[in-house]
Amino acid sequence: MSIKDNLLKIKSSLPEHVTLVAVSKTKPVSDLMEAYNAGHRIFGENKIQEMTEKWEQMPKDIQWQMIGHIQTNKVKFMAPYVSLIHGVDSMKLLEEINKQALKNNRIIDCLLQIHIAEEETKFGLNEDELKELLASESFKNLNNIKIIGLMGMATFTENQIQIKKEFEHLKSIFDSYQNLKSEICNLKSLSMGMSGDYKLAIACGSTMVRIGSSIFGGR
Ligand SMILES: *Cc1c(COP(=O)(O)O)cnc(C)c1O
DSSP states (O other): OOHHHHHHHHHHHSOTTOEEEEEOTTOOHHHHHHHHHTTOOEEEESOHHHHHHHHHHSOTTOEEEEOSOOOGGGHHHHTTTOOEEEEEOOHHHHHHHHHHHHHTTOOEEEEEEEOOSSOSSSOOBOHHHHHHHHHOTGGGGOTTEEEEEEEEOOOSSSOHHHHHHHHHHHHHHHHHTTTOOBTTEEEEEEEOOOTTTHHHHHHTTOSEEEEOHHHHOOO
């Protein structure tokens, strides 16, 4: 099947409240243009330099979302255009995003990444760190960012029961902060689910799925 066929098939299978982020990392601009020409406008990349090169070359009505781990010193390169940053997992990073957003006279939407997987290698905040961050005084002064949701990645395993447990855990954290609403924090989006587990993620409450290989083929 073509990229267009894959994309349209997945899109038509998603409930209306679920946003599709087409994960185009490592793929050439010609592949992304195939998805663009099929009507898609939301792309996810995991390297700032690669995303910036693609942003420069492609039509300007695309929403570019950063889904990978971010080095603080590279935030400035995406600050002029990035539409959503999924993997925010420290106050230091949030402060840098705020600083660069201010320089660009923008408010940048962010998701806080929560560590739900078993592996130590996956990035993200634990529940205590999340609580501490949201309650901290310095957080309240970040007027150029907006936390619009949470993001998480399940353990890389075939065990559906474990994956389900991890997604449900993230959903329960998400639900527990629904009363916390301020100018800079209002958790509406829950980014969880990739090619292998997005159906399960949606069943567990995901509102945003990040799908790469099922659209563009293997990497
Ligand atoms: C690569 C990546 C995806 C997409 O993975 P696929 O299995 O190709 O769908 C989703 N989320 C993150 C954070 C990624 O790095």
